[in-house]
Amino acid sequence: MTLLADHDQRSSAASTTVDDIWFGEYWAAKGDVRLAMYRKRLGAPAPGTPPLPVLFLVHGSSNSSRSSFDLSVSGHGEYSLMNVFARAGYDVWTMDHENYGRSSQTAGNSDIASGVEDLQAGTDLVVRETGRQRLHCLGVSSGAIRAGAFAQARPERVDRLVLVAFTYRDMGSPALKKRAEKLDYFRTHNRRLRDRDMIRSIFARDGHPEFYDPAVAEALADAELVYGDQIPTGTYLDMTANLPLVDPARVKAPVLLLSGEHDGNATLDDLYDFFKALPNGDRQLVVLPRVAHSVTYSKNRHLFWHAVTNFLAAPAPVA
Secondary structure: OOOOOOHHHOOOOOEEEEOOEEEEEEEEEEOOEEEEEEEEEEOOOOOOOOOOOEEEEEOOOOOOHHHHHOEEOOOOOEEOHHHHHHHOOOEEEEEOOOOOOOOOOOOOOOOHHHHHHHHHHHHHHHHHHHOOOOEEEEEEOHHHHHHHHHHHHOOOOEEEEEEEOOOOOOOOOHHHHHHHHHHHHHHHOOEEEOOHHHHHHOOOOOOOHHHOOHHHHHHHHHHHHHHOOEEEOHHHHHHHHOOOOOOHHHOOOOEEEEEEEEOOOOOHHHHHHHHHHOOOOOEEEEEEEEEEOOHHHOOOHHHHHHHHHHHHOOOOOOO
């Protein structure tokens, strides 16, 4: 896979620094597909300085990377996971998958397998830029499936793995049962509608809109609709017709499995079956109170930050 990682091949807005958080933009390539990548950390990277631990964030089905992990909601508090973990001392990266955000628009449907290929290209660039051979991965919703599938494909590259709002086998998920009504459409179309009303519905579909600030939905829609109102169907098809896509027995990394207590995409039985089959004893299953599927946007997102911070910073076992 070709990498466009050289400094003279970055986008024109290569880097900025705001409140000590440095922001950089990069491009990776998967064949002819250009993948937009973003990076935040405290202070600009400099030759000769020790590398920071790397956290790679993987977005889900309906939104691109920066609206997922670097959203600004003016006057309503911090919603940028990139800012939170940059301040915690991590070198934080994320990427627009093929057909999302600023990455190449192709005829494909951007399914989970395509996402794993994206992650291989993107993490190759991260290794080259940071010198870190292993990195922490955090995926949300179908991004958790992408991250889990990547961890089983490239175990030597993943240090600690965080799977947020993950779906394993669909044991009675009400959201996926509803989604399956459109299975024929997903099989025959590579794009689906994602307009402002659909984005608003993300925060109500689990029956608890009170868990979210309404300003978040509007900020998210403003950020995403600049890329149009059509997004790929691949992950929806995979989640309704092709599960399981991650074999827990092949995931060798330490795992934090994290869910809101009212997540309509996965039952606790589904998560627990995955958890029990993980081979690494360094594993946690955390359920957050008064949180639905969209964990990162919730009013209780600070509980999510706390759980992830503790997991990533855990000392290595002695024996």
